[in-house]
Amino acid sequence: MEVDQDEVFQRTRLVTDESDKYQSEFKIGRRTYTRQYNKLYYQRLNTLKPNVHEHARRKWEGQKQQIKWTQRVLNVEGPEPTYIIGTIFIDTTAKPSTLEQVEKTHWIASPQEPETYRGEGEEVHLEDESGRIRLVGAAIDTATIASGVVAAVMGSETPDGQFDVIDMCFAGMAPQPARAVDDTQDKLVALVSGLNATVEQPVTLEMQLLAEYICGNAGGSADQRRNAQIVHTIVAGVTHIPEPPLGHTEDPRANDRVPVQGLVAAVDEYLADIAASMPLTLMPGSRDPADIALPQQPLHPGMFTQCKAYSGFRSTTNPAYFDVDGTLLLGSSGQNVEDLARYAMHDESPCQLAARSLLWRHIAPSAPDTLWCYPFTQYDPFIVRRLPHVYFFGNQPTFDVVVAKGTDAQETRVIAVPVFSTSHTVVLLNLRTLECSTVHIGGLKD
Numbered sequence: 001m002e003v004d005q006d007e008v009f010q011r012t013r014l015v016t017d018e019s020d021k022y023q024s025e026f027k028i029g030r031r032t033y034t035r036q037y038n039k040l041y042y043q044r045l046n047t048l049k050p051n052v053h054e055h056a057r058r059k060w061e062g063q064k065q066q067i068k069w070t071q072r073v074l075n076v077e078g079p080e081p082t083y084i085i086g087t088i089f090i091d092t093t094a095k096p097s098t099l100e101q102v103e104k105t106h107w108i109a110s111p112q113e114p115e116t117y118r119g120e121g122e123e124v125h126l127e128d129e130s131g132r133i134r135l136v137g138a139a140i141d142t143a144t145i146a147s148g149v150v151a152a153v154m155g156s157e158t159p160d161g162q163f164d165v166i167d168m169c170f171a172g173m174a175p176q177p178a179r180a181v182d183d184t185q186d187k188l189v190a191l192v193s194g195l196n197a198t199v200e201q202p203v204t205l206e207m208q209l210l211a212e213y214i215c216g217n218a219g220g221s222a223d224q225r226r227n228a229q230i231v232h233t234i235v236a237g238v239t240h241i242p243e244p245p246l247g248h249t250e251d252p253r254a255n256d257r258v259p260v261q262g263l264v265a266a267v268d269e270y271l272a273d274i275a276a277s278m279p280l281t282l283m284p285g286s287r288d289p290a291d292i293a294l295p296q297q298p299l300h301p302g303m304f305t306q307c308k309a310y311s312g313f314r315s316t317t318n319p320a321y322f323d324v325d326g327t328l329l330l331g332s333s334g335q336n337v338e339d340l341a342r343y344a345m346h347d348e349s350p351c352q353l354a355a356r357s358l359l360w361r362h363i364a365p366s367a368p369d370t371l372w373c374y375p376f377t378q379y380d381p382f383i384v385r386r387l388p389h390v391y392f393f394g395n396q397p398t399f400d401v402v403v404a405k406g407t408d409a410q411e412t413r414v415i416a417v418p419v420f421s422t423s424h425t426v427v428l429l430n431l432r433t434l435e436c437s438t439v440h441i442g443g444l445k446d
Helices: 038-060 098-105 204-213 220-225 258-275 334-341 350-360
Strands: 084-093 123-128 131-136 149-156 163-169 188-192 228-235 280-283 314-315 321-324 327-332 390-396 399-403 411-418 425-430 436-440
Touching: 038 149, 038 163, 084 131, 084 280, 131 425, 188 411, 204 220, 204 258, 204 425, 228 321, 228 327, 228 390, 258 280, 258 314, 280 321, 327 334, 334 350, 334 390, 350 390, 350 399, 350 411, 390 425, 411 425
Parallel strands: 131 163, 188 228, 228 280, 280 314, 327 390, 390 411
Antiparallel strands: 084 123, 084 149, 123 131, 149 163, 188 425, 321 327, 399 411, 425 436
């Protein structure tokens, strides 16, 4: 790969980089897992219920036939149309059991994750503080909805005490802060995920080319001119794959830490080369040496002795908010969207499912039912209280982007970031236009 030495390009700098401004939202202090999850569901319902009610009131109470709100699900009586608000719970045999999840966290071979949680024999219920009622009807049988979503359902009680659903309503997209746009120049954020560094091959050729490209040490003048506009790099999970898994006491290699230490040191050196050129943020993922429960906490600082020398390096949570030059980003390493895909009833892309979760105003509604999370008692951090301008999620098979639109002129760019180790693709987000482009590192082609 030839480098053009004729021109020298000055890297664009950020006016403001407050990537850690909202870091405390997903940070957990002293962790204890002795609590029950009922308080998390209680906080979620009570936080989102007013928003759901407002949307339902606008949608149904303004009709010629006034649809009244029944405030408790167990107070529904008779065939008169009404609407109720609560938390969706889907009971199906396809969902993983707790024992299987325990096996998984102890690195014992467990059955494959099912492709879908929905199907024959499922029962969908709506719960509130008074109890639960079973939901039936075509509107609920074909709806893409996950356990844990707070929703309003409109319909009537059937003779056998179930609730026949005609229509549904959700919290809608959250308020969106104004965006400070710098129209004077283009600034790019590089989004990459799934480096999948292993003990056998900590830094692949494609990873080396990626670092050279991002840092402006590869390509011709056109490439270097664009590379100089990259102001921040975000790695959205699955940077390391320690094999054999740490803590697998049945494997005699588990006590040999030297190969894993070599992997960590090599990745640290690799990331430090990027951090020397620009701000770099690292998120943990499903296979990194971090807790499996969301929100995953920052990877241990002891893993980044070289990266810590650079003030622009940050090891953050998964998920995480970023405020980059006045643009609010929300990022995930992808586990929440992958779990939502198992609830899909139609051929919906990961981006469409992620956009749907913004309409639910909750990015991980299936936690803790089918997605592990910390047992919060005072609040639910996965509720979207401020709508991001960009919502990206990593470790996807392919690149994709959609625009999610709200009823109050909100717009969010939803981006699926592909696995780098298989796609060799990096996503470049333009902070001025919010347009995305991709670069295939193998041939440096858009």
